[in-house]
Amino acid sequence: GDSVTQMEGPVTLSEEAFLTINCTYTATGYPSLFWYVQYPGEGLQLLLKATKADDKGSNKGFEATYRKETTSFHLEKGSVQVSDSAVYFCALNNAGGTSYGKLTFGQGTILTVHP
């Protein structure tokens, strides 16, 4: 079945540091890939998405490129802020099967950014 693997956390960075959170996936067909973020006390929010190979999703300074050859969708940001502290989830939706919109998530990565 489909699966998503994220790098182990937690990740602790200083403000303005470079961020990478690795995400790899296993899926049949042609999945869409997502990054969701959960800020403290809030629900999951879609951060960015990519629906086909080589697409780059971007939002709020975050970027991720859909790499089919390496089955990866790593999240990057050039300069993190304290306000980026949150839990980040990589996810996929496999439109090729019978999943009808079901998302498969990774285990989440806790990011803490210090001033």
Added chain:
Amino acid sequence: EAGVTQFPSHSVIEKGQTVTLRCDPISGHDNLYWYRRVMGKEIKFLLHFVKESKQDESGMPNNRFLAERTGGTYSTLKVQPAELEDSGVYFCASSQVYRGHGYTFGSGTRLTVV
């Protein structure tokens, strides 16, 4: 537009008791999903409603869990009787279309079974 509303936000119950979680989707969203995150692990799919019908309930862990969506509006997820391993955060999401696009998640219900 109001978002997806879940309540309660927190619930602490004793093992063996019954708990009912509620989700109010965004008005007009036919698709409603339940997910669960246990013990800091990955968020796992529980089930999917299209209007009042269960489209996919392959993620429901066992028959102690019962989900309903009467009238195709709000949904409830009942756990009866609750066990310790049911503790976690239960998320609800709604969308207008299939394929994971346009999901809106609620803030979740944190369930603690003691």
